[in-house]
Amino acid sequence: MERDKSLLDFNLSDELIEIAELIREICEKEIVPRRAELDEKEEYPFEIFAKFKEAGLPAVLYDEQYGGMGAGLFAAVIFAEIVSEYCLGVNTAISATKLCALPIEHGGTEEQKKKYLSAFASGEKIGAFCLSEPNAGSDVPNLSTVAIKKGDRYILNGVKQWITNAGVADVYTVFALTDKSKGPRGMSCFIVEKGMKGLSFGKLENKMGIRCSHTRQVILEDVEVPEENLVGLKPNRGFIHAFQTLSSSRPAVAASAVGLATGCYKEALKYTRQREQFGKNIINFQVVQHMLADMAVRIEQARLLTYRAAKYAMAGHPEAAKYSAMAKYAASETAVAVANDALQLHGGYGFTKDYPIEKMYRDAKILTIYEGTSQIQKNEIGAYIIKEAAALR
Protein backbone atom coordinates (compact mmCIF):
# COMPACT_ATOMS: atom_id res chain seq x y z
CA MET A 1 0.00 0.00 0.00
CA GLU A 2 1.13 3.54 -0.73
CA ARG A 3 2.59 5.40 2.24
CA ASP A 4 0.57 8.25 3.76
CA LYS A 5 2.85 10.88 2.24
CA SER A 6 1.48 13.87 4.14
CA LEU A 7 2.98 12.36 7.30
CA LEU A 8 6.45 11.69 5.97
CA ASP A 9 7.91 15.14 6.67
CA PHE A 10 7.40 14.93 10.41
CA ASN A 11 9.95 12.23 11.23
CA LEU A 12 7.30 9.78 12.27
CA SER A 13 8.47 6.26 13.00
CA ASP A 14 7.78 3.55 10.43
CA GLU A 15 5.54 1.96 13.02
CA LEU A 16 3.38 5.08 13.32
CA ILE A 17 3.14 5.44 9.54
CA GLU A 18 2.00 1.83 9.31
CA ILE A 19 -0.57 2.45 12.03
CA ALA A 20 -1.80 5.52 10.12
CA GLU A 21 -2.25 3.39 7.01
CA LEU A 22 -4.16 0.77 8.98
CA ILE A 23 -6.47 3.40 10.54
CA ARG A 24 -7.19 4.83 7.09
CA GLU A 25 -7.91 1.39 5.65
CA ILE A 26 -10.37 0.57 8.45
CA CYS A 27 -12.06 3.98 8.17
CA GLU A 28 -12.54 3.53 4.42
CA LYS A 29 -14.00 0.08 4.92
CA GLU A 30 -16.04 0.52 8.08
CA ILE A 31 -16.96 4.21 8.44
CA VAL A 32 -17.64 5.40 4.89
CA PRO A 33 -20.49 2.97 4.16
CA ARG A 34 -22.16 3.52 7.56
CA ARG A 35 -21.67 7.14 8.59
CA ALA A 36 -24.78 8.63 6.96
CA GLU A 37 -27.09 6.04 8.50
CA LEU A 38 -25.50 6.30 11.95
CA ASP A 39 -25.97 10.07 11.75
CA GLU A 40 -29.58 9.83 10.59
CA LYS A 41 -30.54 7.28 13.27
CA GLU A 42 -28.31 8.73 16.02
CA GLU A 43 -26.85 5.25 16.38
CA TYR A 44 -23.74 4.74 18.50
CA PRO A 45 -20.88 3.22 16.42
CA PHE A 46 -20.56 -0.04 18.38
CA GLU A 47 -19.82 -2.10 15.26
CA ILE A 48 -17.09 0.29 14.14
CA PHE A 49 -15.61 0.16 17.65
CA ALA A 50 -15.58 -3.64 17.42
CA LYS A 51 -13.54 -3.44 14.21
CA PHE A 52 -11.13 -0.95 15.76
CA LYS A 53 -10.78 -3.24 18.77
CA GLU A 54 -10.20 -6.29 16.55
CA ALA A 55 -7.34 -4.41 14.83
CA GLY A 56 -5.86 -3.43 18.22
CA LEU A 57 -6.28 0.27 17.50
CA PRO A 58 -7.33 1.52 20.98
CA ALA A 59 -3.81 0.53 22.13
CA VAL A 60 -2.36 3.29 19.91
CA LEU A 61 -3.51 5.83 22.50
CA TYR A 62 -1.90 4.30 25.62
CA ASP A 63 1.48 3.63 27.19
CA GLU A 64 3.24 0.30 26.84
CA GLN A 65 3.11 -0.63 30.54
CA TYR A 66 -0.70 -0.57 30.34
CA GLY A 67 -0.99 -2.65 27.21
CA GLY A 68 -0.66 0.24 24.80
CA MET A 69 1.78 0.82 21.96
CA GLY A 70 3.61 3.66 23.72
CA ALA A 71 3.45 5.76 20.57
CA GLY A 72 2.82 8.99 22.52
CA LEU A 73 0.61 12.01 21.97
CA PHE A 74 1.63 12.32 18.33
CA ALA A 75 -0.05 8.98 17.69
CA ALA A 76 -3.24 10.33 19.25
CA VAL A 77 -3.01 13.33 16.94
CA ILE A 78 -2.58 11.19 13.83
CA PHE A 79 -5.39 8.90 14.99
CA ALA A 80 -7.81 11.81 15.54
CA GLU A 81 -6.89 13.47 12.26
CA ILE A 82 -7.48 10.40 10.13
CA VAL A 83 -10.67 9.18 11.83
CA SER A 84 -12.19 12.69 11.74
CA GLU A 85 -11.52 12.98 8.03
CA TYR A 86 -14.12 10.21 7.72
CA CYS A 87 -16.45 10.97 10.64
CA LEU A 88 -16.02 13.44 13.48
CA GLY A 89 -18.82 11.71 15.40
CA VAL A 90 -16.94 8.40 15.50
CA ASN A 91 -13.77 10.20 16.53
CA THR A 92 -15.57 12.12 19.28
CA ALA A 93 -16.98 8.89 20.72
CA ILE A 94 -13.52 7.25 20.65
CA SER A 95 -11.66 10.29 21.99
CA ALA A 96 -14.04 10.62 24.95
CA THR A 97 -12.53 7.43 26.39
CA LYS A 98 -9.04 8.89 26.07
CA LEU A 99 -10.30 12.11 27.68
CA CYS A 100 -11.65 10.03 30.58
CA ALA A 101 -8.26 8.32 30.85
CA LEU A 102 -6.17 11.51 30.91
CA PRO A 103 -6.79 12.57 34.56
CA ILE A 104 -5.85 9.00 35.57
CA GLU A 105 -2.72 9.12 33.35
CA HIS A 106 -1.70 12.48 34.83
CA GLY A 107 -2.60 11.97 38.46
CA GLY A 108 -3.66 8.38 39.13
CA THR A 109 -1.87 5.85 41.32
CA GLU A 110 -0.07 2.94 39.67
CA GLU A 111 -2.92 0.66 40.74
CA GLN A 112 -5.56 2.96 39.18
CA LYS A 113 -3.53 3.20 35.98
CA LYS A 114 -3.15 -0.56 35.71
CA LYS A 115 -6.82 -1.20 36.34
CA TYR A 116 -8.37 1.42 34.07
CA LEU A 117 -5.81 2.31 31.38
CA SER A 118 -5.29 -1.36 30.53
CA ALA A 119 -9.04 -1.81 30.09
CA PHE A 120 -9.16 1.23 27.79
CA ALA A 121 -6.10 0.14 25.80
CA SER A 122 -7.61 -3.28 25.10
CA GLY A 123 -10.88 -1.67 24.02
CA GLU A 124 -12.66 -3.63 26.73
CA LYS A 125 -14.05 -0.53 28.45
CA ILE A 126 -15.44 2.79 27.26
CA GLY A 127 -14.92 6.00 29.24
CA ALA A 128 -16.50 9.43 29.70
CA PHE A 129 -15.02 12.67 31.05
CA CYS A 130 -17.38 14.63 33.31
CA LEU A 131 -16.37 18.21 33.97
CA SER A 132 -19.09 20.48 32.49
CA GLU A 133 -22.26 21.27 34.39
CA PRO A 134 -25.50 23.09 33.50
CA ASN A 135 -24.14 26.30 35.09
CA ALA A 136 -20.43 25.64 34.66
CA GLY A 137 -19.43 25.31 31.00
CA SER A 138 -16.72 27.82 30.18
CA ASP A 139 -16.91 28.89 33.82
CA VAL A 140 -15.42 25.65 35.18
CA PRO A 141 -14.58 27.21 38.59
CA ASN A 142 -18.33 27.66 39.16
CA LEU A 143 -18.93 23.92 39.38
CA SER A 144 -21.26 22.74 42.11
CA THR A 145 -21.07 18.94 42.18
CA VAL A 146 -19.94 17.97 45.66
CA ALA A 147 -18.16 14.97 47.19
CA ILE A 148 -18.48 14.60 50.95
CA LYS A 149 -16.24 12.16 52.83
CA LYS A 150 -18.11 9.61 54.94
CA GLY A 151 -15.90 6.93 56.48
CA ASP A 152 -13.99 5.19 53.68
CA ARG A 153 -16.28 6.57 50.94
CA TYR A 154 -17.17 9.81 49.24
CA ILE A 155 -20.82 10.69 48.61
CA LEU A 156 -21.23 12.46 45.26
CA ASN A 157 -24.16 14.72 44.35
CA GLY A 158 -24.62 16.88 41.28
CA VAL A 159 -25.39 16.99 37.55
CA LYS A 160 -22.85 16.88 34.73
CA GLN A 161 -23.95 18.36 31.41
CA TRP A 162 -23.12 17.45 27.78
CA ILE A 163 -21.21 14.30 28.60
CA THR A 164 -19.99 12.42 25.55
CA ASN A 165 -20.47 8.64 25.97
CA ALA A 166 -22.75 9.09 29.01
CA GLY A 167 -24.88 5.99 29.35
CA VAL A 168 -22.63 4.01 27.03
CA ALA A 169 -19.43 4.30 29.07
CA ASP A 170 -18.34 1.85 31.76
CA VAL A 171 -16.05 4.35 33.54
CA TYR A 172 -16.58 8.07 34.35
CA THR A 173 -13.96 10.53 35.59
CA VAL A 174 -16.06 12.99 37.56
CA PHE A 175 -14.90 16.34 38.95
CA ALA A 176 -16.47 17.40 42.25
CA LEU A 177 -15.77 19.80 45.10
CA THR A 178 -14.23 18.17 48.15
CA ASP A 179 -13.54 21.51 49.85
CA LYS A 180 -16.00 24.24 48.88
CA SER A 181 -14.11 26.89 50.85
CA LYS A 182 -11.17 26.58 48.44
CA GLY A 183 -13.32 27.17 45.32
CA PRO A 184 -11.91 25.45 42.22
CA ARG A 185 -8.75 24.56 44.19
CA GLY A 186 -10.98 22.38 46.34
CA MET A 187 -11.94 20.20 43.38
CA SER A 188 -11.09 16.48 43.10
CA CYS A 189 -11.45 13.87 40.40
CA PHE A 190 -13.23 10.56 41.07
CA ILE A 191 -13.50 7.35 39.10
CA VAL A 192 -17.17 6.38 39.01
CA GLU A 193 -18.25 3.09 37.49
CA LYS A 194 -21.47 2.29 35.67
CA GLY A 195 -23.80 0.37 37.96
CA MET A 196 -22.90 2.33 41.11
CA LYS A 197 -26.11 3.10 43.01
CA GLY A 198 -27.41 6.63 42.40
CA LEU A 199 -25.75 7.08 38.99
CA SER A 200 -28.19 7.77 36.15
CA PHE A 201 -28.28 9.50 32.78
CA GLY A 202 -30.41 12.19 31.11
CA LYS A 203 -32.14 12.04 27.73
CA LEU A 204 -30.12 11.59 24.56
CA GLU A 205 -29.42 15.14 23.29
CA ASN A 206 -30.85 15.64 19.80
CA LYS A 207 -27.82 17.30 18.24
CA MET A 208 -27.20 19.20 15.03
CA GLY A 209 -24.04 17.22 14.27
CA ILE A 210 -21.77 14.40 15.49
CA ARG A 211 -25.03 12.55 16.06
CA CYS A 212 -23.54 9.07 16.33
CA SER A 213 -21.62 10.20 19.40
CA HIS A 214 -24.06 10.15 22.30
CA THR A 215 -24.36 13.12 24.65
CA ARG A 216 -26.37 13.04 27.87
CA GLN A 217 -26.40 14.41 31.38
CA VAL A 218 -24.72 12.36 34.09
CA ILE A 219 -26.81 12.56 37.25
CA LEU A 220 -25.23 11.75 40.62
CA GLU A 221 -27.61 11.23 43.53
CA ASP A 222 -25.84 10.11 46.71
CA VAL A 223 -23.43 7.99 44.67
CA GLU A 224 -21.10 6.20 47.10
CA VAL A 225 -17.60 6.09 45.68
CA PRO A 226 -14.91 4.13 47.57
CA GLU A 227 -11.96 6.34 48.59
CA GLU A 228 -9.60 4.24 46.47
CA ASN A 229 -11.41 5.75 43.45
CA LEU A 230 -10.20 9.26 44.25
CA VAL A 231 -7.68 9.93 41.47
CA GLY A 232 -4.20 9.96 43.04
CA LEU A 233 -5.80 9.27 46.47
CA LYS A 234 -5.18 12.91 47.45
CA PRO A 235 -8.12 15.35 47.58
CA ASN A 236 -8.17 18.88 46.09
CA ARG A 237 -5.93 18.09 43.13
CA GLY A 238 -8.72 18.03 40.53
CA PHE A 239 -8.00 21.50 39.18
CA ILE A 240 -4.47 20.42 38.22
CA HIS A 241 -5.77 17.16 36.73
CA ALA A 242 -8.36 19.07 34.67
CA PHE A 243 -5.79 21.62 33.46
CA GLN A 244 -3.29 18.90 32.50
CA THR A 245 -6.04 16.92 30.78
CA LEU A 246 -7.23 19.81 28.64
CA SER A 247 -3.69 20.96 27.75
CA SER A 248 -2.79 17.50 26.52
CA SER A 249 -6.13 16.72 24.83
CA ARG A 250 -6.39 19.95 22.83
CA PRO A 251 -3.75 19.03 20.21
CA ALA A 252 -5.85 15.94 19.42
CA VAL A 253 -9.03 18.05 19.19
CA ALA A 254 -7.15 20.43 16.87
CA ALA A 255 -6.07 17.40 14.84
CA SER A 256 -9.67 16.25 14.55
CA ALA A 257 -10.51 19.69 13.12
CA VAL A 258 -7.64 19.38 10.63
CA GLY A 259 -8.99 15.94 9.69
CA LEU A 260 -12.56 17.13 9.20
CA ALA A 261 -11.34 20.11 7.14
CA THR A 262 -9.24 17.76 4.99
CA GLY A 263 -12.28 15.56 4.40
CA CYS A 264 -14.35 18.59 3.33
CA TYR A 265 -11.56 19.79 1.04
CA LYS A 266 -11.33 16.40 -0.66
CA GLU A 267 -15.11 16.36 -1.18
CA ALA A 268 -14.86 19.83 -2.74
CA LEU A 269 -12.08 18.66 -5.07
CA LYS A 270 -14.05 15.59 -6.19
CA TYR A 271 -17.19 17.62 -6.81
CA THR A 272 -15.68 20.62 -8.59
CA ARG A 273 -13.69 18.31 -10.86
CA GLN A 274 -16.82 16.64 -12.20
CA ARG A 275 -19.54 19.35 -11.99
CA GLU A 276 -20.02 21.07 -15.34
CA GLN A 277 -21.45 24.58 -15.77
CA PHE A 278 -21.04 27.03 -18.66
CA GLY A 279 -19.47 24.21 -20.68
CA LYS A 280 -16.61 23.40 -18.34
CA ASN A 281 -15.87 21.67 -15.06
CA ILE A 282 -16.25 24.29 -12.33
CA ILE A 283 -12.72 23.56 -10.99
CA ASN A 284 -11.50 25.42 -14.07
CA PHE A 285 -13.02 28.73 -12.93
CA GLN A 286 -10.32 30.79 -11.28
CA VAL A 287 -12.66 31.97 -8.53
CA VAL A 288 -13.23 28.31 -7.61
CA GLN A 289 -9.48 27.64 -7.67
CA HIS A 290 -8.98 30.61 -5.32
CA MET A 291 -11.51 29.17 -2.89
CA LEU A 292 -9.74 25.80 -3.04
CA ALA A 293 -6.37 27.51 -2.61
CA ASP A 294 -7.60 29.33 0.52
CA MET A 295 -8.91 26.05 1.90
CA ALA A 296 -5.63 24.23 1.21
CA VAL A 297 -3.53 27.00 2.78
CA ARG A 298 -5.70 27.26 5.90
CA ILE A 299 -5.64 23.50 6.43
CA GLU A 300 -1.88 23.33 6.11
CA GLN A 301 -1.43 26.26 8.53
CA ALA A 302 -3.71 24.56 11.05
CA ARG A 303 -1.91 21.22 10.62
CA LEU A 304 1.53 22.74 11.20
CA LEU A 305 0.36 24.55 14.33
CA THR A 306 -1.33 21.38 15.59
CA TYR A 307 1.78 19.25 15.08
CA ARG A 308 3.89 21.88 16.84
CA ALA A 309 1.43 21.94 19.76
CA ALA A 310 1.63 18.13 19.95
CA LYS A 311 5.43 18.15 19.90
CA TYR A 312 5.50 20.83 22.64
CA ALA A 313 2.99 18.91 24.77
CA MET A 314 5.05 15.71 24.41
CA ALA A 315 8.25 17.52 25.37
CA GLY A 316 6.68 19.28 28.37
CA HIS A 317 7.63 22.61 26.77
CA PRO A 318 6.80 25.64 28.98
CA GLU A 319 4.56 27.07 26.25
CA ALA A 320 2.73 23.79 25.59
CA ALA A 321 -0.62 25.01 26.98
CA LYS A 322 -0.44 28.23 24.94
CA TYR A 323 0.27 26.34 21.73
CA SER A 324 -2.48 23.82 22.49
CA ALA A 325 -4.97 26.68 22.82
CA MET A 326 -3.64 28.32 19.64
CA ALA A 327 -3.92 25.06 17.69
CA LYS A 328 -7.41 24.28 18.99
CA TYR A 329 -8.64 27.78 18.15
CA ALA A 330 -7.02 27.98 14.71
CA ALA A 331 -7.90 24.48 13.58
CA SER A 332 -11.51 24.55 14.74
CA GLU A 333 -12.22 27.91 13.09
CA THR A 334 -10.49 26.57 9.96
CA ALA A 335 -12.72 23.49 9.97
CA VAL A 336 -15.89 25.61 10.14
CA ALA A 337 -14.67 27.93 7.36
CA VAL A 338 -13.51 25.09 5.11
CA ALA A 339 -16.74 23.13 5.62
CA ASN A 340 -18.69 26.26 4.68
CA ASP A 341 -16.71 26.85 1.47
CA ALA A 342 -16.75 23.17 0.53
CA LEU A 343 -20.53 23.13 0.83
CA GLN A 344 -20.78 26.37 -1.15
CA LEU A 345 -18.85 24.74 -3.98
CA HIS A 346 -21.44 21.94 -4.08
CA GLY A 347 -24.20 24.48 -4.77
CA GLY A 348 -27.72 23.19 -4.08
CA TYR A 349 -26.56 19.57 -4.11
CA GLY A 350 -24.44 20.27 -1.04
CA PHE A 351 -27.60 21.26 0.82
CA THR A 352 -28.98 17.73 0.50
CA LYS A 353 -28.11 14.49 2.28
CA ASP A 354 -27.06 13.02 -1.08
CA TYR A 355 -23.53 14.33 -0.53
CA PRO A 356 -21.31 13.77 2.56
CA ILE A 357 -20.55 17.49 2.80
CA GLU A 358 -23.98 18.21 4.33
CA LYS A 359 -23.13 16.08 7.40
CA MET A 360 -19.54 17.34 7.58
CA TYR A 361 -20.80 20.94 7.62
CA ARG A 362 -23.15 20.16 10.54
CA ASP A 363 -20.43 18.21 12.37
CA ALA A 364 -17.83 20.98 12.04
CA LYS A 365 -19.56 23.51 14.32
CA ILE A 366 -19.00 21.57 17.55
CA LEU A 367 -15.24 22.00 17.12
CA THR A 368 -15.41 25.68 18.10
CA ILE A 369 -17.50 24.82 21.17
CA TYR A 370 -16.38 21.70 23.02
CA GLU A 371 -13.18 21.40 25.06
CA GLY A 372 -13.22 25.16 25.45
CA THR A 373 -14.91 27.56 23.03
CA SER A 374 -12.88 29.71 20.63
CA GLN A 375 -13.40 32.68 22.95
CA ILE A 376 -12.00 30.74 25.90
CA GLN A 377 -8.97 29.64 23.84
CA LYS A 378 -8.36 33.30 22.98
CA ASN A 379 -8.71 34.27 26.64
CA GLU A 380 -6.01 31.71 27.47
CA ILE A 381 -3.73 32.86 24.64
CA GLY A 382 -4.35 36.45 25.80
CA ALA A 383 -3.21 35.59 29.34
CA TYR A 384 0.12 34.36 27.93
CA ILE A 385 0.41 37.45 25.73
CA ILE A 386 -0.04 39.72 28.77
CA LYS A 387 2.87 37.92 30.48
CA GLU A 388 5.00 38.23 27.36
CA ALA A 389 4.18 41.92 27.09
CA ALA A 390 5.12 42.49 30.73
CA ALA A 391 8.49 40.83 30.11
CA LEU A 392 9.33 43.19 27.20
CA ARG A 393 11.69 46.04 28.05
Ligand SMILES: Cc1cc2nc3c(=O)[nH]c(=O)nc-3n(C[C@H](O)[C@H](O)[C@H](O)COP(=O)(O)OP(=O)(O)OC[C@H]3O[C@@H](n4cnc5c(N)ncnc54)[C@H](O)[C@@H]3O)c2cc1C
Ligand atom coordinates in the same frame (compact mmCIF):
# COMPACT_ATOMS: atom_id res chain seq x y z
C1 LIG B 1 -21.73 17.74 21.82
C2 LIG B 1 -21.00 18.16 23.05
C3 LIG B 1 -20.17 17.27 23.70
C4 LIG B 1 -19.51 17.63 24.88
N1 LIG B 1 -18.76 16.70 25.56
C5 LIG B 1 -18.31 17.01 26.81
C6 LIG B 1 -17.70 16.00 27.63
O1 LIG B 1 -17.54 14.83 27.22
N2 LIG B 1 -17.31 16.33 28.89
C7 LIG B 1 -17.47 17.59 29.40
O2 LIG B 1 -17.09 17.84 30.55
N3 LIG B 1 -18.04 18.58 28.63
C8 LIG B 1 -18.46 18.31 27.36
N4 LIG B 1 -19.07 19.29 26.60
C9 LIG B 1 -19.24 20.63 27.16
C10 LIG B 1 -18.45 21.71 26.46
O3 LIG B 1 -17.09 21.64 26.80
C11 LIG B 1 -19.13 23.06 26.81
O4 LIG B 1 -20.34 23.11 26.09
C12 LIG B 1 -18.25 24.24 26.49
O5 LIG B 1 -17.16 24.29 27.36
C13 LIG B 1 -19.04 25.56 26.58
O6 LIG B 1 -19.79 25.64 27.75
P1 LIG B 1 -21.35 26.08 27.66
O7 LIG B 1 -22.00 25.22 26.66
O8 LIG B 1 -21.89 26.09 29.04
O9 LIG B 1 -21.34 27.54 27.07
P2 LIG B 1 -21.08 28.92 27.90
O10 LIG B 1 -19.89 28.77 28.78
O11 LIG B 1 -22.36 29.33 28.54
O12 LIG B 1 -20.73 29.90 26.73
C14 LIG B 1 -21.71 30.58 25.94
C15 LIG B 1 -20.98 31.62 25.08
O13 LIG B 1 -20.36 32.59 25.93
C16 LIG B 1 -18.99 32.69 25.64
N5 LIG B 1 -18.23 32.94 26.87
C17 LIG B 1 -18.40 32.36 28.09
N6 LIG B 1 -17.51 32.85 28.97
C18 LIG B 1 -16.75 33.74 28.30
C19 LIG B 1 -15.66 34.57 28.65
N7 LIG B 1 -15.13 34.56 29.88
N8 LIG B 1 -15.11 35.36 27.69
C20 LIG B 1 -15.61 35.36 26.44
N9 LIG B 1 -16.67 34.60 26.04
C21 LIG B 1 -17.21 33.80 26.96
C22 LIG B 1 -18.60 31.33 25.05
O14 LIG B 1 -17.44 31.41 24.26
C23 LIG B 1 -19.85 31.02 24.24
O15 LIG B 1 -19.78 31.64 23.01
C24 LIG B 1 -19.68 18.95 25.39
C25 LIG B 1 -20.51 19.85 24.71
C26 LIG B 1 -21.19 19.47 23.58
C27 LIG B 1 -22.12 20.45 22.93
